[in-house]
Each structure stands twice: as structure tokens, then as C-alpha cells.
Amino acid sequence: METPDVESLVHSASSGDRRALDTLLTVLRPEALRLCARFLPYREDAEEACQDTLLAVANGIGQFQGRSSFRTWFYRVAANRSRSTYQRLRRRFDAEAAGVPLPDHPDPQRTSVVAGTRLDLLDALESLAPDHAEAVVLRDVLGLTYGEIATLLAVPDGTVKSRIHEGRRRLRERLT
Numbered sequence: 001m002e003t004p005d006v007e008s009l010v011h012s013a014s015s016g017d018r019r020a021l022d023t024l025l026t027v028l029r030p031e032a033l034r035l036c037a038r039f040l041p042y043r044e045d046a047e048e049a050c051q052d053t054l055l056a057v058a059n060g061i062g063q064f065q066g067r068s069s070f071r072t073w074f075y076r077v078a079a080n081r082s083r084s085t086y087q088r089l090r091r092r093f094d095a096e097a098a099g100v101p102l103p104d105h106p107d108p109q110r111t112s113v114v115a116g117t118r119l120d121l122l123d124a125l126e127s128l129a130p131d132h133a134e135a136v137v138l139r140d141v142l143g144l145t146y147g148e149i150a151t152l153l154a155v156p157d158g159t160v161k162s163r164i165h166e167g168r169r170r171l172r173e174r175l176t
Helices: 006-014 018-039 043-063 070-097 119-126 130-141 146-153 157-175
Strands: none
Touching: 006 018, 006 043, 006 070, 018 043, 018 070, 043 070, 070 119, 070 130, 070 146, 119 130, 119 157, 130 146, 130 157, 146 157
């Protein structure tokens, strides 16, 4: 079976073609899950972030401006949705640990904020300035190049390198 061309699907989907959007989301799902699993090692949490990512792509495809490649934009969406999923899970866990009743009692099999291996990194990322955290995540977690990050964030390469350097420095302080 031939793999559809993602760029043509993006163009068609952003023009309102629902079938192209459905196909695009189907093609992106395995990659979205893989990206989200880099942040959230517990599979169910990664799947939740993956669904959030695909929903954000579906809702935001019309606003994709093409300043960067679609994949670069998609990686940013996946990173942001993964971090948001972690934050939501963390708030839920903290509230439950403090004895605050939650509106919907979480399934203990889905509350992974105490089970993952990268939680110290996610907590440390939360302590960074948003610009620094995003640059570090795009480079060190998702593996984008400095040029791709600069294009995506619409800042010079030097600014990207500076943000990554400062973000890494602060992460080292937090993690040691």
C-alpha cells in the first residue's frame, strides 16, 4: 500500500477537504504517539496526548502558515500537547494527594505522574521560562535542528542557541 504524500494532504486538508484531513490524521497517528511517548512513558498517557495532538492538528490545520515544514509545526504541536497532558495529570495527582475531591475520580491505571521515568525532567521543564522550555524540548526531546526551530519560532539562529543554552543550564541546576 502506497503512503500518501503528507504535504499534498496538508494542502488539501487546510483547504477544507475532510477526506484529506481524515487520511492525514491516520497517517500522522503513529508518529504522534511516538513523539508523545518521548514525554510520557506510560502508554495510556501518551495515547491521551496523541489524541490531543491530532485534535489540535485537525482544529489548527487551517491556520498552518507554511513558514516551516508541516512536520516541524506538527512536532511543536505534539510537544505542547504532551506537556499540557502532563500538567493536567500532575494537577490531578497533586489535588488527589492533598485530599481535594476531584470532579471526576481518575482511573488509577491512568494516573502515571508517579510511574514514569522522565517526570523529573518534565517538572524541571515547568520551572523554565516558556521560551527556554520550548526551545530545549524542540531540540533535545524532538530532535529538530537549530534552523528548523528558528524558522518555527520566527527568531534568529543565535536566539535559539541562546535559549537552548540557558534552558539546559537551568535544567542541569534543577536536576542535579
